[in-house]
Amino acid sequence: MKQVFAVTRGMLPADTSYCPGCTHGVAHRLIMECLDEMGELENTIAVSPIGCSIVAHQYMNIDMCESAHGRAPAVASGIRRVHPDKTVFTYQGDGDLASIGMGEIIHAAHRGEKFTTFFINNAIYGMTGGQMAPTTLLGQKATTAIYGRQKEKAGSPLRICEMLSTVEGAVYVERVALNSPANVRKAKKAIRNALEVQKRGLGFSFVEMLSSCPTNWGKTPYDALQWIQDAMIPYYPLGVFRKPEDM
Amino acid sequence: MEKILMKGNEAFAEAAMRGGAGYYFGYPITPQNEIPEYMSHELEKTGGAFIQAESELAAVNMAYGAAAAGGRAFISSSSPGLALMQEGISFMCSVEVPVVILNVSRGGPGVGGIQPGQADYMQATRGGGNGDYHVPVYAPSTIQEAIDMICSAYDVADRYRNPVMVLADGMMGQMMEPVVLPPARKASTYEEIRRDKPWSLTGKGDREERNVLKSLRLQPDVLEEHVMHLFEKYDRMEKELVKYETFGNMDSEIIFVAFGTMSRLVAESIEILAERGISAGMIRPITLWPFPVKPFEELSPSTKVVISAELSMGQLIADVKASVNGRVPVRLINRVGGIVPSSIEIADRAQKHLEELA
Numbered sequence: 001m002k003q004v005f006a007v008t009r010g011m012l013p014a015d016t017s018y019c020p021g022c023t024h025g026v027a028h029r030l031i032m033e034c035l036d037e038m039g040e041l042e043n044t045i046a047v048s049p050i051g052c053s054i055v056a057h058q059y060m061n062i063d064m065c066e067s068a069h070g071r072a073p074a075v076a077s078g079i080r081r082v083h084p085d086k087t088v089f090t091y092q093g094d095g096d097l098a099s100i101g102m103g104e105i106i107h108a109a110h111r112g113e114k115f116t117t118f119f120i121n122n123a124i125y126g127m128t129g130g131q132m133a134p135t136t137l138l139g140q141k142a143t144t145a146i147y148g149r150q151k152e153k154a155g156s157p158l159r160i161c162e163m164l165s166t167v168e169g170a171v172y173v174e175r176v177a178l179n180s181p182a183n184v185r186k187a188k189k190a191i192r193n194a195l196e197v198q199k200r201g202l203g204f205s206f207v208e209m210l211s212s213c214p215t216n217w218g219k220t221p222y223d224a225l226q227w228i229q230d231a232m233i234p235y236y237p238l239g240v241f242r243k244p245e246d247m
Numbered sequence: 248m249e250k251i252l253m254k255g256n257e258a259f260a261e262a263a264m265r266g267g268a269g270y271y272f273g274y275p276i277t278p279q280n281e282i283p284e285y286m287s288h289e290l291e292k293t294g295g296a297f298i299q300a301e302s303e304l305a306a307v308n309m310a311y312g313a314a315a316a317g318g319r320a321f322i323s324s325s326s327p328g329l330a331l332m333q334e335g336i337s338f339m340c341s342v343e344v345p346v347v348i349l350n351v352s353r354g355g356p357g358v359g360g361i362q363p364g365q366a367d368y369m370q371a372t373r374g375g376g377n378g379d380y381h382v383p384v385y386a387p388s389t390i391q392e393a394i395d396m397i398c399s400a401y402d403v404a405d406r407y408r409n410p411v412m413v414l415a416d417g418m419m420g421q422m423m424e425p426v427v428l429p430p431a432r433k434a435s436t437y438e439e440i441r442r443d444k445p446w447s448l449t450g451k452g453d454r455e456e457r458n459v460l461k462s463l464r465l466q467p468d469v470l471e472e473h474v475m476h477l478f479e480k481y482d483r484m485e486k487e488l489v490k491y492e493t494f495g496n497m498d499s500e501i502i503f504v505a506f507g508t509m510s511r512l513v514a515e516s517i518e519i520l521a522e523r524g525i526s527a528g529m530i531r532p533i534t535l536w537p538f539p540v541k542p543f544e545e546l547s548p549s550t551k552v553v554i555s556a557e558l559s560m561g562q563l564i565a566d567v568k569a570s571v572n573g574r575v576p577v578r579l580i581n582r583v584g585g586i587v588p589s590s591i592e593i594a595d596r597a598q599k600h601l602e603e604l605a
Contacts, residue, residue, distance in 0.1 A: 042451045045316065057459045063448040065315045065460035068338045071308035074300070078312025078320065079448060081270050081296035083437075086450050104308070107301035 021214035021221025023178040049096035070101020073108035088115035112169030112203040122213040130216035165241035171203035173241040177210035179228035256281035266398035267432040268321035269295035272309035278417035279351035303328040307335030317440035317447030323349040337376030341462040345404030351420035354585040362585020363417035368562035372536040384535040386506040390424040491539035495528035503529040505556040515590035543570035
């Protein structure tokens with residue numbers, strides 16, 4: 001019988017510690033599938049952040065290290081200097097990347113670092129238990145904004161793709177969502193594009209994935225995916241913000 | 248060997264390269280700016296890489312990345328910058344990654360000033376960041392000694408898989424001295440990194456197991472076991488790394504303790520005191536951590552006072568008191584704010600201490 005599907009060997013055969021309905025698992029698998037298809041699994045070094053996905057290395061079957069909170073892009077910059085021929089990526093959440101690590105991500109893009117960052121935006125701090133993130137939507141409840149985020153007190157949610165697309169060194173910037181089969185397929189294409197841009201040495205590449213956090217949103221897995229569609233996508237429009245001319 | 252005249256900071260940078268540093272990450276801060284400046288044009292000539300980091304936080308984490316990848320990384324800064332780097336130093340100790348860190352220290356607290364200071368002694372020798380950990384700390388007193396220390400620091404860092412710090416000060420960074428540079432070590436090839444640092448991140452390749460470098464240990468028993476493992480290593484360092492030298496007559500009534508720039512002034516003060524008919528000696532710790540306890544256990548019965556001479560408000564003196572362990576009175580001679588006392592001032596104050604105890 002012809003095999004039509006197999007789990008990528010980029011993923012280790014382990015149960016993840018992520019909550020039911022969390023899309024980290026989807027994001028992990030898409031990245032690993034792309035690296036597998038590119039024949040890059042043995043040639044890749046990745047950096048996990050502080051946040052739920054610090055343990056990404058328990059599931060991704062590649063050389064990996066943890067980093068201090070927000071510093072993954074700096075760590076990846078160091079790795080890149082030692083191994084210019086490897087594929088290097090960081091995997092970061094919105095607290096890690098858009099708050100404490102804003103300096104590192106902007107400057108990695110600014111230097112045109114030849115690695116890829118996968119940005120998981122679920123509009124909340126997951127690991128620490130649901131505090132407001134820079135990406136938390138107005139009116140969205142968080143444990144540090146129990147009446148919902150108010151613009152007057154906490155500002156408006158940051159749009160990272162839009163910000164990074166003003167930086168010359170960021171040559172591939174795309175926002176995708178992990179809430180439907182169609183969007184997941186588009187996400188995989190974006191991941192592949194970003195990794196190809198890195199392989200071609202063109203500069204910094206970045207894929208933001210709108211993701212779910214049913215536990216801290218107080219929603220069922222199904223409702224969480226629906227909320228991505230109804231609340232997140234209108235504020236965080238999907239699409240390619242920057243790409244090389246020939247792509 | 249040819250002697251050349253070099254400014255401290257440039258000599259430190261050249262020493263790091265010759266010691267094998269292929270990767271330097273730095274952020275401008277006085278009085279060590281000549282180091283990133285020098286590295287920016289010299290390091291690439293050796294096949295290495297330089298990044299002007301966006302902050303000291305980024306610099307230390309870049310060094311962590313380069314070292315995790317098996318490269319030899321060098322970072323330098325001055326006191327406020329070192330404060331920012333503590334996050335990464337703690338992290339690298341936890342993950343067990345070797346780098347060499349240079350502090351060309353200045354006066355504090357806060358932004359303080361840009362003149363030399365030794366008030367980072369506690370920060371350097373106690374860890375400085377969060378958690379239980381240590382880094383070996385070397386304190387050079389001449390530019391030549393700093394060169395030799397920086398070069399050999401890479402062997403120590405690699406041997407123990409731990410960061411190593413060299414604690415200099417702004418005086419040494421800014422002055423010029425004749426030095427002999429050691430021959431340059433060859434940078435490791437990719438294959439050599441995979442062979443010599445089998446734990447490093449080089450891409451799985453044909454390795455049987457992938458490599459993972461981690462700091463997070465959520466299970467208390469697992470974390471405790473890891474901390475115990477680190478402290479077995481620190482115990483070995485305490486046995487194997489301690490270095491000091493003595494100067495002058497160790498049977499004297501006055502025994503000074505001083506490191507770095509202060510030890511050079513104290514050496515002069517000892518001569519001044521000798522002219523006044525007062526005999527004095529000095530213990531110069533070369534490693535600040537692990538601290539040399541032995542010379543204090545061997546203090547002569549004729550010693551009446553041990554004097555900690557330092558450019559801080561009494562930091563070195565804590566280790567001196569612990570090592571003297573109440574056998575003789577311990578006194579402090581210090582200046583702060585970037586002021587370096589004259590050797591006459593030190594001699595006068597030492598003489599006064601001795602007279603008060605008579």
